[in-house]
Amino acid sequence: MGRGELTDKAWARIEPLLPAVAGNGRRWRDHRQVINAILWKLRTGAPWRDLPERYGPWKTAHERLRRWAADGTWDRILQEVVVKDDSVGAIEWTISIDSTHIRAHQHAAGARKRGLHQRVDRRLAVDGEALGRSRGGLTSKIHLAVDRRGLPMSILLTPGQAGDNPRLLPLLDAIAVRRDGPGRPRKRPDRVIADKAYSHPSTRVALRRRGIAFTSPERDDQIARRRAKGSRGGRPPAFDQDIYAGRNVVERCFNRLKQFRGLATRYAKRAAYFHAEITIAATILWLRTDLQDTP
Template sequence: MRRHELTDQEWELLAPLIPQASTGRPRVSDRQVINGMVYKIRTGISWRDLPERYGPWKTVYTRFRRYALDGVFTQALQQIQARADAGGDIDWLVQIDSTIVRAHQHAAATGRKGDQQAGRTGRSALGQSRGGLTTKVHLACDGQGRPLAILVTPGQRHDSVCARPLLERIRVPRTGPGRPRCRPDHVIADKAYSSRGFRAYLRRRGIAHTIPEKSDQQRHRYNRGRQGGRPPVFDRHIYRQRNIVERCFNRLKGFRGIATRYEKTAVSYEAAVTLASFLLWARSV
């Protein structure tokens, strides 16, 4: 095994989830190709610069793109989460947050000029910020700092707008009969998620939460007097654990292909983040 390649344990977890070709000529080994994908995400090099030991770069890219569109890496992430949940290994004290990722000039080339504006706001998830084109990665992780759900949006999208879609992406299947688990026991978030709508959404779902109140919201409530209502419950001891999601981002950005976005499409970039998340899980179970 070379550096930046799958260990035997990681390959045993991923191999059963890789689609197998039933017909056609013999193809490059699946493990060899997956190792090429991991190497590319780890180092952030161009697809064309992949070492020859991983086979033709077009083969690696084509299969990565196919797996991204088919949701293969998402299914793999859910399966390893289901395995951990069956063993009681998931801490459902969930933290949510987001991080900004700069887009490389290769990712910014969305094609024809007429498609650039549409690509930035929609298909490509690229947003115009002061520092240039950026993408925002929204993440929900468990109490041990392992990703449960991922959402990729343009860089200027506000966190509170994406909080509900992010939580609705949490879907941990059961190993036996029963519906997938979608509801955390507790949610921890920073002030960016402090809104009446999001708090009401969490209460409707029966999810306890620890979110600090913004200073302007406090002033508004004080100015209204008795009509302002009581302040939301806030447990400082629980809130201290919010650094877990920051450490999770730190491990994900250890992959150079994630710390800087090189992929042109949001589907490919999200697939890369999902594959990296799977590797974080595989090393902890």
């Protein structure tokens, strides 16, 4: 086992979740070897063609990433890992939300408009391969919701210039932790913590209707407008500084994800492939934490 590769315990967790045969009925090339190849690519940020020989043909690893991004295999693996944690009561349902910009390499631009799997397009709900112009140049933006331990619960990918607040409710809607047994998936957290970018009256109303507590400081312009209205402006929303201090877990999660150099800079042309890479890294974070907690 090389540095950064799947441990025996991690492999034992995800092996049963992988398909046994390909669509044409033939057996796949060794799954563990291929996943380790993808992890090497993510960890180093190197081009696919520089993949070491011990991982087999680079085209095999890239094709496995592409096919499992299209059929949702990577998402199902992450979901199953989260389900196990929730079944033992490890998930803490205080959700912190934030976003981060990812600078896109010049090789990430220029994807053909034809040929992308349409189901993946609809599932990710992105336009223009999630590439846009912001102060940092050509960028993508990762929107992330994490639990109280800083482990990813849902991920959205947008162009870099996209706003944060419109993605809060879609992030929450993307959380669906299936029960380890009968019953509906759990979707509603106990509390959401977010910074000023998400502080908007419509957001507070929407979360109040869902019965979700919301901790976010008011923006200065919102405070000024409320005070200008006098008594008609109403009372300021409740804000607990001690609870808000726990929001740093989402920043720490971004730091852990960006330790994968292939995520700190975007090289993938397709948004679906980049989203799959983020999902794989998120799965590794869950596995590392789970295995550390295992006696």
